[in-house]
Amino acid sequence: MHPMLEAITHLGRQLLTVAAISFVIFFLVRATPGDITDYYAARGDYKAEELATLRKDLGLDRSPAVQFERWLAHAAHGEFGESMRYGAPVATMLAEALPRTLRLTLLSLAVGLALGIGLAILALTWQRLGLGALIEAINIWSIAVPTFCTGALGILVFSIWLRWLPIRGQMLLPVLILGLDIAGQIAKPLYEELKETTRSGFVRTARAKGLSAWRVTWRHVLPNCLSQVIALSGVILGGLVGGTLTMEALFSLPGLGGLTLEAILSRDYPVIQVSIMTIAAFIVLANLAADALLRWVDPRLAKVSRQ
Incomplete structure (x- = not known):
């Protein structure tokens, strides 16, 4: 085809x-x-x-x-009706809420990617630090502990006990919580992929030339594992929407999550419909973008799919 x-x-x-x-x-x-x-x-x-x-x-x-x-x-004509509760056009309400949700989503993804990739590279380059155990712990944390529970704990510690951050309207804790969750999902599989790549012949050749471990990792090992990062990012970005909505509801952030929750509580059908459709469309677009980027980085995948 x-x-x-x-x-x-x-x-x-x-x-x-x-x-x-x-x-x-x-x-x-x-x-x-x-x-x-x-x-x-x-x-x-x-x-x-x-x-x-x-x-x-x-x-x-x-x-x-x-x-x-x-x-x-x-x-079909681009008219999604009006809110049954507020009488405002649903499209206008969505246009105000969506950019805030996207900002939280992209900031969390950036923090998660930086932390996850950084931990994997440090654990491979400086194995004496014992970061493999930390990567394992973060991975288990991201699987076993829901972000909602971490958010509630963060509010209890940093907002109520220490009083360092406000409970409502702040983005620092949501970004860090979601970023840590993303890092746990990325660091372990990427670390395993990096270790597997170090056994390749071209890596042994680079080491034989006297290149430092850091340079070998950055210039030879990591570029060959980019497809792993992109594939994981696509899956994570789609699932991140749910975590973002939870954080918005928990920290009273005026985004798509708060809008959807309020619509569900008041049975505001037009808002519920468009909000969930938007979430579904975002997940689809995230997967399409990740797939296109993956095929661009590794053209072999496109050839395999056409066979």
């Missing part, structure tokens, strides 16, 4: 995945008992007659199939 046609086909499959997710989410949120009128009823904001009128005005009295048909017709 021609590379361009293959790329278009792959993109089409990913877009169909996002469309299928939007379909499932639409009916799942409506299968949950209650809607936004129940949220208002619990607060005592409206009388029963007013709630019935509101429910009719919002189209919630119609069947889910009819609601989905109306939503799909508007979405």
Whole structure:
């Protein structure tokens, strides 16, 4: 198959995945008992007659199939409706929240990559430091301890006990927590890959020329392991969205996570729908970008896929 046609086909499959997710989410949120009128009823904001009128005005009295048909017709023209709670266009709310989430995501990824790659290189170059045990510990930490628990512990220690950082609105702790989690996922597999590469013939030749261990690692070993880093980064970036949303909710950061959580609590269907679709689209784009970068770095992968 021609590379361009293959790329278009792959993109089409990913877009169909996002469309299928939007379909499932639409009916799942409506299968949950209650809607936004129940949220208002619990607060005592409206009388029963007013709630019935509101429910009719919002189209919630119609069947889910009819609601989905109306939503799909508007979405096809780029119109995602208005928030049932605030009356603001969902697209505007998303445009305000998404950049903040992306900033937290990219900062966390940068810290995680720097820490994970740095630890792996230091452990390989200066083995006397015993950093292999530290890499193992961080890896186990990233697997066993959810970021939400680490965030709660960070608030308890740094915000309540030591009072060094505010509880709400600060990004330092979320970035460090997510970065440490990412480092644990990258450092161990990269360290193992680096050790395996050092057994290659070209590395032994470089050492025989008298090059230092640091130079051998940077100029010969690490470049041959870049595909491992890129592949891991693509997977991590997709999963990082969930961790970012958790941190936003925990530290009251005004991003996509807070917007989604608030929409779920108030049964704000249009906001829930678009938020989850955005998350799904971001994961798809992250995987596509990682795959394209991986094929550019290692053209052999593209040849294998066409065979």
